[in-house]
Amino acid sequence: MMNLNAQQQQQQQTAEAAPAKTGGNSGGTTQTGDPSVNISPSVSTTSHNKGRDSEISSLVTTKEGLLNTPPIEGTRDRTPQESQTHSQANLDTLQELEKIMTKKTATHLRYQFEEGLTVMSCKIFFTEHFDVFRKICDCQENFIQSLSRCVKWDSNGGKSGSGFLKTLDDRFIIKELSHAELEAFIKFAPSYFEYMAQAMFHDLPTTLAKVFGFYQIQVKSSISSSKSYKMDVIIMENLFYEKKTTRIFDLKGSMRNRHVEQTGKANEVLLDENMVEYIYESPIHVREYDKKLLRASVWNDTLFLAKMNVMDYSLVIGIDNEGYTLTVGIIDFIRTFTWDKKLESWVKEKGLVGGASVIKQPTVVTPRQYKKRFREAMERYILMVPDPWYREGN
Template sequence: NCAVASNNQFEESFLPQEGHSEFKGTHFSFSFDDEAFSADNTKFSVTCYFARQFAALRKKCCPGDIDYIRSLSRCKRWSAQGGKSNVYFAKTMDERFIIKQVTKTELDSFIGFAPHYFRHLAESLTSRSPTCLAKIMGLYQVNIKGLKGGREVKMDLMVMENIFFQRTISRVYDLKGSVRSRYNSDTSGHNKVLLDSNLIEAQHTNPIFLGSKAKQRMERAVWNDTSFLASLDVMDYSLLVGVDERKNELVIGIIDFLRQYTWDKQLETWVKASGILGGSKNEAPTVISPVQYKKRFRKAMSRYFLAVPDDWSSS
């Protein structure tokens, strides 16, 4: 969990003095050899995108860069439930961070709106305005050349905070505010990721209650972040929810917020809404606009969690 800045130094390290000119040249690249990895002439190169801005964020959200490097130095492959099967996921051995491979489209999307992302976080942390974005702590491109057969490996990787770090989570939900194809019939095993329809089903027997103030704060955070994401034409994000029954707390974070509403998604929305390919026009299309997605998301998150009074009285 991030510490909250008490002065303006954090914000100034993010925000441009004039436009976004200071974001130019903020990517840092370096190359090296590693004989311990390979006796061949294998070359490694790493590009750190927005190095200064991410360093400023980590300064407020992490114990320190040495600890950050130490965490990343020991990782294990991780099969993230609900994620795309062909996408590389890893988790640091201390479980503090999650590493996810991003597509070129996602990378280009983030680079395009990165100044707004850093501004949003800076303003949220300095003003103590509620936010529930799962924070991206670093963005890198790793390139390995000179492998056997002349192969070259290039991967774009995003480092995210693990919002369940040091938590005992008994139930996990990935919520989008829709019930279309949002039911996981396989609920066996530990920490299976359940979906919207699973939560609605559980409301009859095992609902999630929030105190009035906690629900207001959650709704305010969702409102702030969805307003921000819609302004960038971002959609298809989820609210990741973990139930920590040991501490009797709900842990939440908005994830997967790199997908922007491009022209192909606009076309897909129009085709499905028009019924050209068959099906009912009365059903909402699976792909909707960012503004529609925001409104649906807000309503659903408010409806999913039931509020109870913070103070009970006999009167």
């Protein structure tokens, strides 16, 4: 996620309470219809290896004060030799955290709970990787508390039909994965962690939304099969948590079937053709530094995703007209370019469906083509306004 200062700017989210079913768990109510409730105790139990968990916590705590540790009154300044030793210790800590984040091997854990005639299980994928990632992002405690309750959520713009939930405190989004997305993310995750480690430890500019967890939830009831279900979900940051937005756009860089009729509702999500209409009347300008940062981030992210054979991702832009800020982030970057997409792309390219004289470019292209189109579109949508220190050619 990235926040930019702008000369102009929206939001989405329609929530309704998820149905709750009561049971006797830990002195409270158990929403067995609420998948996040089954995740929350599993995450808090992942102090399965307390030695390893405390080691990670210690490393993360150390990392938080690495760069600008305030001086203690009455202490003398460090000698150059002591400063060098201190810097080396800090470097060693960062390297250890990065080493955990970029491990090639993964630990998957499964926890099982029983309540009456119902058996609930939760499989936690990439346990150590996500544990470190959440702690570095300082959201581990909030994460566990947030998952104790969620609500149904209408993402208001996607056509995938995927199920979405949102934690009641608005911090996290829970997305249900199809089987194809499940398989794709298992392969994609190690590279994702490596890439995010580059961003966190080496200041690589990125707009990729953060994924904080990956779970498989299963509920089996001996009373009724209709009460049994299995879900594969990922948990992502809510890009617009505590953000005021007057408009939200979901942008793919395509002009084919990328228009929605505006209803005037505060929560609607607009698409590429709506963006073109919007900037025709009210162009979006950002300062030189922000434009360069956004350009570098989009370039890095699209290069990474193309290498991973991923496409059909979106840049979500939230516009705050009052605060003159943009909140941006790339989402929907899980599904890879599979054989069915290749076939669809080939059919459309040859004009075998709908005739060969199609004016608008098809939405399904190769990852390389998608990357190029995406970069060019984002460059057009958000313009740079020169500041007093700007020089042409910089």
